[in-house]
Amino acid sequence: xxxxxxxxxxxxxxxxxxxxxxxxxxxxxxxxxxxxxxxxxxxxxxxxxxxxxxxxxxxxxxxxxxxxxxxxxxxxxxxxxxxxxxxxxxxxxxxxxxxxxxxxxxxxxxxxxxxxxxxxxxxxxxxxxxxxxxxxxxxxxxxxxxxxxxxxxxxxxxxxxxxxxxxxxxxxxxxxxxxxxxxxxxxxxxxxxxxxxxxxxxxxxxxxxxxxxxxxxxxxxxxxxxxxxxxxxxxxxxxxxxxxxxxxxxxxxxxxxxxxxxxxxxxxxxxxxxxxxxxxxxxxxxxxxxxxxxxxxxxxxxxxxxxxxxxxxxxxxxxxxxxxxxxxxxxxxxxxxxxxxxxxxxxxxxxxxxxxxxxxxxxxxxxxxxxxxxxxxxxxxxxxxxxxxxxxxxxxxxxxxxxxxxxxxxxxxxxxxxxxxxxxxxxxxxxxxxxxxxxxxxxxxxxxxxxxxxxxxxxxxxxxxxxxxxxxxxxxxxxxxxxxxxxxxxxxxxxxxxxxxxxxxxxxxxxxxxxxxxxxxxxxxxxxxxxxxxxxxxxxxxxxxxxxxxxxxxxxxxxxxxxxxxxxxxxxxxxxxxxxxxxxxxxxxxxxxxxxxxxxxxxxxxxxxxxxxxxxxxxxxxxxxxxxxxxxx
Numbered sequence: 001x002x003x004x005x006x007x008x009x010x011x012x013x014x015x016x017x018x019x020x021x022x023x024x025x026x027x028x029x030x031x032x033x034x035x036x037x038x039x040x041x042x043x044x045x046x047x048x049x050x051x052x053x054x055x056x057x058x059x060x061x062x063x064x065x066x067x068x069x070x071x072x073x074x075x076x077x078x079x080x081x082x083x084x085x086x087x088x089x090x091x092x093x094x095x096x097x098x099x100x101x102x103x104x105x106x107x108x109x110x111x112x113x114x115x116x117x118x119x120x121x122x123x124x125x126x127x128x129x130x131x132x133x134x135x136x137x138x139x140x141x142x143x144x145x146x147x148x149x150x151x152x153x154x155x156x157x158x159x160x161x162x163x164x165x166x167x168x169x170x171x172x173x174x175x176x177x178x179x180x181x182x183x184x185x186x187x188x189x190x191x192x193x194x195x196x197x198x199x200x201x202x203x204x205x206x207x208x209x210x211x212x213x214x215x216x217x218x219x220x221x222x223x224x225x226x227x228x229x230x231x232x233x234x235x236x237x238x239x240x241x242x243x244x245x246x247x248x249x250x251x252x253x254x255x256x257x258x259x260x261x262x263x264x265x266x267x268x269x270x271x272x273x274x275x276x277x278x279x280x281x282x283x284x285x286x287x288x289x290x291x292x293x294x295x296x297x298x299x300x301x302x303x304x305x306x307x308x309x310x311x312x313x314x315x316x317x318x319x320x321x322x323x324x325x326x327x328x329x330x331x332x333x334x335x336x337x338x339x340x341x342x343x344x345x346x347x348x349x350x351x352x353x354x355x356x357x358x359x360x361x362x363x364x365x366x367x368x369x370x371x372x373x374x375x376x377x378x379x380x381x382x383x384x385x386x387x388x389x390x391x392x393x394x395x396x397x398x399x400x401x402x403x404x405x406x407x408x409x410x411x412x413x414x415x416x417x418x419x420x421x422x423x424x425x426x427x428x429x430x431x432x433x434x435x436x437x438x439x440x441x442x443x444x445x446x447x448x449x450x451x452x453x454x455x456x457x458x459x460x461x462x463x464x465x466x467x468x469x470x471x472x473x474x475x476x477x478x479x480x481x482x483x484x485x486x487x488x489x490x491x492x493x494x495x496x497x498x499x500x501x502x503x504x505x506x507x508x509x510x511x512x513x514x515x516x517x518x519x520x521x522x523x524x525x526x527x528x529x530x531x532x533x534x535x536x537x538x539x540x541x542x543x544x545x546x547x548x549x550x551x552x553x554x555x556x557x558x559x560x561x562x563x564x565x566x567x568x569x570x571x572x573x574x575x576x577x578x579x580x581x582x583x584x585x586x587x588x589x590x591x592x593x594x595x596x597x598x599x600x601x602x603x604x605x606x607x608x609x610x611x612x613x614x615x616x617x618x619x620x621x622x623x624x625x626x627x628x629x630x631x632x633x
Contacts, residue, residue, distance in 0.1 A: 005298055005309035008142075008150040012291065013172050015142045015151040019158035025136055026163050029392065029534075032505045033111050034058065039065040039084040042073055044096050045217065046149025047088045049210035050115075050156040053286050054086060056203060057164040060282065070100035071325075080107035081349040087114040090145060090152040092121030092137070095324050105130055105608035106336045108343070112608075115159065117152040118144075130608035131391075146309030148214050150294060157206075157290060161283035169284040173291040180295065186274040187299045191245045195222035197238065199231055199263065203282055204251035207289040211249070211296070218308040220300050228259050239269045247272040249296075253285040254278075340607045341366055344594050365598045370633065376587060377628035379562030380553040381410060382418035384546070384570035384579050385427055387533055388591055388615050389419070397430075403612060404434045406619035411439035413624045415562065418553045420446030420546045422499065422530075422537045422578060424462045431456055444556060446549035449530065449537055449578065451496035453552045468495045469540035471527070478522050485510055498538040505534070512536060530578035533571075537578060546570075546582040563628035569618060571611060573601040589633075591615050604633045 039058055043051040051067035058065035068076065073085070085104040089097045092114070101123060104112055114123055114135035127133035138159070142151035154173070161168055190196075196215075200208035205227070212223040226235045239246050248267065252260045252275055264273060276296070278288040301308045339351050342362040348354060354362070383389050389407075390399045398404065411417055417439075421427050424447045435443060440457035447454070447462035454461035476493040479500070487504035489511050500515050502508040516529055519538055528539040550566060557564045570579030571592040583590060583601040591614035595601040605614035623630045 003146040003309050005146060005148070005150070005301060005307055008146055008148075008309055009294060009298065011142050012151055012154055012294070015140065015155050016158060016173055016287075018141050019155040020162070020168060022138055022159070024138075024159065024162060025134075028505050030113070030134065031061075031163065031165070032508075034084055034086070034113065035061050035063040037063075037084050037110050038079075038082065039063065039086055040073060040076065040080070041065055041067050041086040041088065042070055042097065042100050043067070043088040044070060044094060046145070046153055046210070046213055047090060047156070048213060049206040049290070050088045050153060050160060051086075052206040052209050053157055053283065054088065054160050056205065056286075057160060057166060057283060060166070061164060070096035073100045074103055077103060077107050078350040078352070080104055080109050081343065083109055084111045084113065085109040087112070087123060087135070088156060089114070089121075089123060090117045090140075090149060090156075092116035092118060092123030092135070095322060095326075098122055098126065099324075099326055101126055105133075106340075108132070108340055108607050115156065117155055129613075131610045131613040132608050147311055147313070148218060148297075148308050149210075150309075153210070154287070154290065157283070157287045161287070164283070166283040168287065169280050170288070173288070175292050175295050179292065182274065183296055183299050186247070186249075186272050187296075187303050189272040190221075190247055190300075190303065193245050194247055195224060195238075195242065195245050196247045196249055197231070197235070198223060198225040198249045198251065199228050199260070200225065200251045201228050201253075201256040201259065203253050203255075203285045204289055206286050207251055207276075207293050210290060211293050214293075214297050214308060215300070218297075218301070218306055218311040220297065220304055220306060220308065228256060228263050231263070236267070239267065239271060243269055243271060247274070249274045249276055251289055252277040253289070254281060336607050337604070338363070338366060341602055341604050344603045345596075345598065347596070362598075366602070369599070369602050370604070373567075373587060373589075373631045373633060375630065376565050377563040377625075377630065378565040378567050378587070379557035379560075379628055380416035380418055380564075380566040381622075381629075382420060382549060382553060382566055382568045382582070383615070384572070384582065385419055385421035385423065387571035387611055388569060388579075389612065391612055392534060394612075398434045399430075400612065402616055403619070406616065408436050408439070410619065410622065410629075411436065411442060413629070414442075414560065414627075415629060416442050416444065416553050416556045416560070418444045418446065418549045418566075420450055420549045420582065422449050422497070422532060422535070424448055424494070428456060428459075428461065442556065442560075444549060444552050446546060446552075448494060448496045449539060449544055450546045450548035451539070451544045453549055463495065468493060472498055472538070472540050475519060475522050475527070475538060479515060479518060482514065482518060484514060489515070496540050496544055500536045500538070502534060508534065529576065530580070531572065531576055532578050546579065547585070550585065561627060565628070567631065569615060573603075589618060591618075 041051040041054045055065040055067045112133040116137045117140035119137045119139050124135040124137045127135040140155050145152050198208045208225045215221050215223045250260045278285045280288050297308050443456035452462045476498050479491050486507040490501045492499045530537050554564045568582050568585040568588040570582050572579040573583035573590040573595045574593040588600050590603040592610045594603050621633045
């Protein structure tokens with residue numbers, strides 16, 4: 001099993017060069033999503049050290065992250081709903097990573113990301129079914145690792161550095177002849193039954209994790225590890241009691257050089273000592289030390305007569321690796337749809353935090369809402385656009401084909417489709433490209449948050465000129481003159497509203513608060529401010545509302561002898577979301593955020609499905625009749 005370890009080392013620089021240049025499907029918005037919330041990063045075996053590097057990179061950007069194993073994630077299930085979950089796996093196929101992914105989906109993590117060094121993985125296939133997931137699958141040119149993670153790990157380290165915009169400060173991986181000589185001399189002095197204590201701090205921690213992993217997995221020898229100061233709290237006493245078998249390796253970056261030197265100078269006991277040093281900082285230091293540690297592993301392998309790339313695996317080892325514990329985790333055997341809907345509405349993270357009486361209360365309300373939605377007769381279906389029918393990546397494109405197909409199917413039944421958006425002409429042009437023109441007269445568009453209503457066939461709508469509210473002009477002028485931290489937002493003045501969009505997503509939280517506070521301070525009439533996922537609209541009047549489209553859709557239904565009931569679907573149902581008013585309708589569904597009203601605005605999508613995927617599920621649940629439709633959800 002595996003391949004010679006030396007052959008792995010011989011191609012590492014080719015892998016490193018590839019990892020520095022391969023195109024990544026990872027945008028600035030993805031990074032900001034990761035940094036916005038606490039994160040669990042999950043990996044097993046050799047991937048664990050990459051998880052620790054990910055954690056350091058997130059901490060270095062001001063976020064919070066914890067590296068844990070797949071099984072640990074199960075025991076942290078109560079906090080998943082308030083966290084991101086990231087998976088790092090070379091092949092994306094082992095039982096542990098797949099079960100952990102299913103756990104993260106069922107508990108509805110905020111976002112799920114993943115990194116695999118192989119394409120078309122089982123993990124990636126699972127992620128394609130859930131809109132909260134994004135898995136990067138890359139074809140590492142070195143192929144499958146030997147028994148130990150080597151090339152895939154170097155690739156992971158370099159790619160993670162790029163994801164977090166940490167500069168890699170060298171072109172290739174090197175270890176000098178004097179460093180090799182020092183390694184060999186250290187290894188030669190090791191006792192046959194050695195125990196090495198690895199000391200680390202900061203950016204060398206992932207390397208300490210990896211040394212322990214490789215020595216243990218390949219059966220090379222015993223490894224203990226501690227950071228420099230925790231070592232001083234009793235762990236040093238090992239050397240006093242076990243002098244003969246002991247040795248120490250100090251992983252040193254420029255930051256902790258003085259601390260490392262002082263620590264080693266106090267170890268007067270006569271034992272083998274090795275300083276594994278780097279002149280680089282941050283992620284570059286971790287990559288450099290990782291590469292050098294591989295040579296340590298190779299030298300120790302020679303001493304003990306084990307090739308780390310193919311150490312031999314006992315039969316029970318494969319059985320342990322492939323052990324499936326799905327049946328032990330009863331959460332996986334339960335239908336989680338109702339539980340997810342209740343937790344979203346109750347704003348809670350775990351069903352166990354709800355008393356029996358509360359559970360009865362919510363279960364009853366959910367059943368009542370489902371019955372109301374499945375028995376009522378509807379003639380029109382009203383959607384929000386951005387975040388509901390298209391993702392932020394699709395914003396300037398045509399919605400995905402599956403959505404377009406369902407919308408055209410709906411219209412082919414003679415029903416009324418309403419779409420209400422904060423945008424204007426661009427939505428009309430996009431929908432005219434994808435919806436069948438023979439249905440355009442039955443597609444009602446509410447532009448600029450309902451300020452103007454017109455059918456899709458009207459090429460003159462929306463009006464882009466006309467008298468703009470004088471107060472909006474004043475507010476827009478003052479907003480343009482505000483000082484901002486970093487890049488100023490794009491401020492667009494229209495007849496009915498001001499739209500503010502970020503140019504620098506990393507500063508959006510500050511800019512959003514700056515804008516909202518300024519608007520409240522500048523206006524005498526407290527204009528309406530509504531938020532979408534990544535923009536703010538300031539409306540000129542309280543009479544402007546997405547609900548304005550409802551009366552038009554009802555009139556169209558009456559004119560065509562359709563039932564006048566209507567369903568409203570949006571993504572921002574929680575105040576001050578821009579769909580809050582729309583989703584106060586008695587028959588409304590959310591594909592993301594829900595209001596606190598127990599009578600309406602429920603999110604009944606499957607766990608892990610938000611936005612467009614949730615809208616697709618709702619569309620596919622429609623039951624068509626001659627003059628109406630019902631929803632079976």
